[in-house]
Amino acid sequence: MKLVIAIIKPFKLDDVRAALEAVGVRGMTVAEVKGFGRQRGHTEIYRGAEYLVSFLPKTRVEIAVPDERVEAVVEAILSAARTGAIGDGKIFVTPLERAVRVRTGETDDDAL
């Protein structure tokens, strides 16, 4: 199994969710995060006091995926989240050692 972690632009969340459903993903965890890569922040000014805000709001999506569907999932996220502008985000694929469904105790692929 793999844990696919995608950092995307927040407004792309609905598109990504729809694309993932289309490839059979039935669950995900979403968090509001802050970060930056090559995208610059912005400057805010309050009565003459300037603050450079480097961290930009992003959305983090985590999906546990069986090995055979990893490529389809990554491809779905890529096509849904891409805008072509700087700041589109990143996808990380990490090994997932174990997964357990809390309600039934099913493990690994049965839990996904």
Added chain:
Amino acid sequence: MNLRLTRAGLSAAAFFALAAPAFAADATINAADTAFMIGATALVLLMTIPGLALFYCGMVRRKNVLATMAQSVAATAVVSLLWFALAYSLAFGGDGALIGGFGRAFLAGVGVETVSPFAQTIPEMLYVAYQMTFAVITCALVGGAVADRLKFSAFLLFCALWLFVVYAPVAHWAWGGGFLARLGLIDFAGGTVVHLNAGVAGLVAAVIVGARQGYGRENLAPFDLSLAVIGVGLLWVGWFGFNGGSALQAGSRAAFAIVATHLSACAGSLTWSALEWAGRGKPSVLGLISGAVAGLGAITPASGFVLPWQGFVIGVLAGGLCYWACTALKRRLGYDDTLDVFGVHGVGGALGTLLAGVFATASVSAAAGQAGVSGLLEGRPSQLVAQAIGVGVTAAWCAVGTWATLKIVDAVVGLRVNADQEREGLDLALHGETLGL
């Protein structure tokens, strides 16, 4: 237009003719004036709770929001009690040149039928309450200069002491028959007593307490400016009671004061915004509301003495000068007056007090049996001199009195939270509370 010939003027003339000296019988208490002033009292109290509380808390950081609101609530409680107990008597209860007396301590002598010589058509009890709301907001304003770093205990003790060291004396000098009033100073609703006092005290406090950790380096952005906008809305509307109510009677002068006030707020708002738009490329919401407050503070001393168009001009000048004071001047001098109490209220109050001496128009302040006050434009430069003296004396006394008060507070409870508390946030460190998720 001669206001003296209006019907209101004629009945006012009858009342003034009948009024005995000092504390007269109930024949002089007027239902219309009393009703109006009860409303005005409520409006001004609303300016502090929650007007100022919201205005201020929206501009501080999330971790200090509750603590900032606590200052407005606590100032209301502490100052109100002390006002009724003793401060009113010292400010308005005697005819000394420098201070009142103890004659009205704990409301002694204030009965159902008593009136104050300064407001002869409303119950004195109401006059006490109305003036109380001014004392409350003045003390609450000062806290904004040292937001995010002042101990709660220090703020409480500061309010309690400063009320007697600075506020009550200056109120007595300008409004309670003291030497500034005798010199001819005109201050309709508190350019000196409220705004200049709060501003200078704030500046002194900001310098003594020192800048916030990370000032000039870290991101100290406001928590939620929408709260600040709501707060300014309450302040703006409440100011109709602050300036309108300072007429102390339900009549034309109150209407003139309200209109001049409103036009000044509008002018101040747009002027600040225009300068910001031109200078920085975008007109901020914070600029819109700050300009409005600058206009409101500046018109305060002049509101019952000037024509509406003059209120507009005062607003424009205040919007411009306060914008400069809160940006360029503050940056150049390097102090951390966190919520710009000096830049807006101090500078605005001083400017408005001086401009009252320029624009004062006799027809606005004329009442039955008394000619109105003329300023520079009506050929009386001496008024401007009186205003300048008022500004100078108030600023000087306030600076010294605030410095002394802060030294005492520092010795008794300490002024500033320690570095860890400041970093953790005052809500948690001082009050054991957070805003939650």
